[in-house]
Amino acid sequence: MQDNKVQIFDTTLRDGEQVPGCKLDTNQKLVIAERLDLLGVNVIEAGFPVSSPGDFTSVSEIAKIVKNATVCGLTRAVENDIKVAAEALKFANHPRIHTGIGTSDSHIQFKFNSTREKVIERAVKAVSYAKSFVEDVEFYAEDAGRTDNEFLARVCEEVIKAGATVLNIPDTTGYCLPEEYGAKMKYLRENVKGIENVILSCHCHNDLGLATANSISGVINGARQIECTINGIGERAGNTALEEVVMVLKQHPYLNLETSINTKLLYDTSIMVRESMGMPVQPNKAIVGANAFAHSSGIHQDGVIKNRETYEIMDPEDVGVTESAIVLTARSGRAALAYRAKKIGYELTKVQLDTAYTSFLETADKQKEVKDDDIHLIMKEVNKTSKIAMA
Numbered sequence: 001m002q003d004n005k006v007q008i009f010d011t012t013l014r015d016g017e018q019v020p021g022c023k024l025d026t027n028q029k030l031v032i033a034e035r036l037d038l039l040g041v042n043v044i045e046a047g048f049p050v051s052s053p054g055d056f057t058s059v060s061e062i063a064k065i066v067k068n069a070t071v072c073g074l075t076r077a078v079e080n081d082i083k084v085a086a087e088a089l090k091f092a093n094h095p096r097i098h099t100g101i102g103t104s105d106s107h108i109q110f111k112f113n114s115t116r117e118k119v120i121e122r123a124v125k126a127v128s129y130a131k132s133f134v135e136d137v138e139f140y141a142e143d144a145g146r147t148d149n150e151f152l153a154r155v156c157e158e159v160i161k162a163g164a165t166v167l168n169i170p171d172t173t174g175y176c177l178p179e180e181y182g183a184k185m186k187y188l189r190e191n192v193k194g195i196e197n198v199i200l201s202c203h204c205h206n207d208l209g210l211a212t213a214n215s216i217s218g219v220i221n222g223a224r225q226i227e228c229t230i231n232g233i234g235e236r237a238g239n240t241a242l243e244e245v246v247m248v249l250k251q252h253p254y255l256n257l258e259t260s261i262n263t264k265l266l267y268d269t270s271i272m273v274r275e276s277m278g279m280p281v282q283p284n285k286a287i288v289g290a291n292a293f294a295h296s297s298g299i300h301q302d303g304v305i306k307n308r309e310t311y312e313i314m315d316p317e318d319v320g321v322t323e324s325a326i327v328l329t330a331r332s333g334r335a336a337l338a339y340r341a342k343k344i345g346y347e348l349t350k351v352q353l354d355t356a357y358t359s360f361l362e363t364a365d366k367q368k369e370v371k372d373d374d375i376h377l378i379m380k381e382v383n384k385t386s387k388i389a390m391a
């Protein structure tokens with residue numbers, strides 16, 4: 001029987017920070033790392049220590065301040081990368097070295113001009129070397145999404161023998177379909193000796209918009225760690241969005257898969273990352289976008305006003321959003337107008353609402369949104385013929 005806990009491995013500060021424009025200095029990284037620890041992530045991938053003196057310092061300082069989460073540093077299957085990562089992580093309460101190498105034929109041929117056998121040798125050597133510094137060693141088979149399953153299983157078996165504690169199966173190029181990615185996890189669980197002693201990890205990219213679906217398919221098929229970032233930032237089209245996978249698992253309790261995330265901190269954390277990295281979040285982004293809990297068409301607004309659950313599958317408060325928004329547009333109906341008018345103090349009779357609605361539509365057709373100031377003007381006009389009660 002597998003544990004039902006899914007570990008959340010946050011790589012906002014590593015894969016997220018690789019994005020053009022998202023680079024952070026050590027102080028900014030420390031603020032985010034503290035917040036991620038508070039949010040309840042299990043692992044913080046703090047950086048790639050060998051990549052620059054600045055990133056080494058960031059990883060090292062993060063290792064000193066993070067109280068609960070494991071702090072992880074990324075390396076290539078290169079001795080010096082691993083030695084430098086171990087040095088940066090030496091003050092961590094729970095250090096993890098994340099090492100690995102490309103395993104797809106494309107990576108083996110074009111990046112390394114090498115062979116499958118030599119790649120296995122390098123993988124094993126890297127894991128054994130990392131193991132000489134820390135107990136917790138995660139191995140990534142880069143481009144596992146496009147790696148032949150039989151070969152991938154061989155790589156996994158060898159690195160488990162060398163001491164890997166976590167096996168990361170990245171869909172580096174965001175190529176897989178959810179069924180295919182899930183089947184890959186299932187295949188590994190069924191064909192790799194020793195797999196029951198390690199955690200399988202999903203690391204999915206969003207090139208085809210499938211990162212969340214693939215990660216969920218991965219955990220349904222036996223993976224127990226998801227690598228993800230706040231707001232889904234990351235290379236190219238990004239990584240799996242942390243807030244999305246966490247809420248998928250929360251909203252589908254029959255899957256019987258849990259995370260340790262305090263979901264009420266999701267929205268504020270999203271804002272923190274957005275502002276600190278200068279990377280805006282699209283308004284229609286699931287969970288944390290400005291419109292994720294906004295309703296702007298009459299039929300939906302009427303439903304939500306009667307009962308939120310007609311058009312909302314989550315309580316906004318569960319993700320730290322204070323309340324749903326009823327936004328008035330030319331597609332709004334009387335229910336929404338009466339609702340907003342009441343919010344700002346006007347209690348309309350049915351006749352007054354009909355009158356107000358006619359002027360409302362005239363205003364709404366001229367602009368994208370009808371604001372409270374516009375409503376005050378409309379009410380002033382209605383008041384001239386019929387006195388409105390104040391709510």
Ligand SMILES: CC(=O)SCCNC(=O)CCNC(=O)[C@H](O)C(C)(C)COP(=O)(O)OP(=O)(O)OC[C@H]1O[C@@H](n2cnc3c(N)ncnc32)[C@H](O)[C@@H]1OP(=O)(O)O
Nearest residue numbers: 018048050051052075076077078100101102111112142172
């Ligand atoms: C999918 C991912 O997100 S992987 C992480 C990506 N992140 C980054 O690359 C950010 C940090 N990277 C860096 O700072 C630099 O690229 C460094 C320090 C790692 C390397 O810099 P350089 O030595 O100048 O090498 P450069 O970046 O030009 O090329 C990468 C080299 O690493 C090799 N390499 C790539 N991945 C691996 C790996 N997992 N294991 C071993 N070698 C690898 C490449 O084959 C290439 O080697 P070559 O020059 O012998 O052909």
Ligand SMILES: CC(C)C(=O)C(=O)O
Nearest residue numbers: 140142143170172203
């Ligand atoms: C380094 C690995 C884990 C990665 O980022 C990827 O394959 O996308």
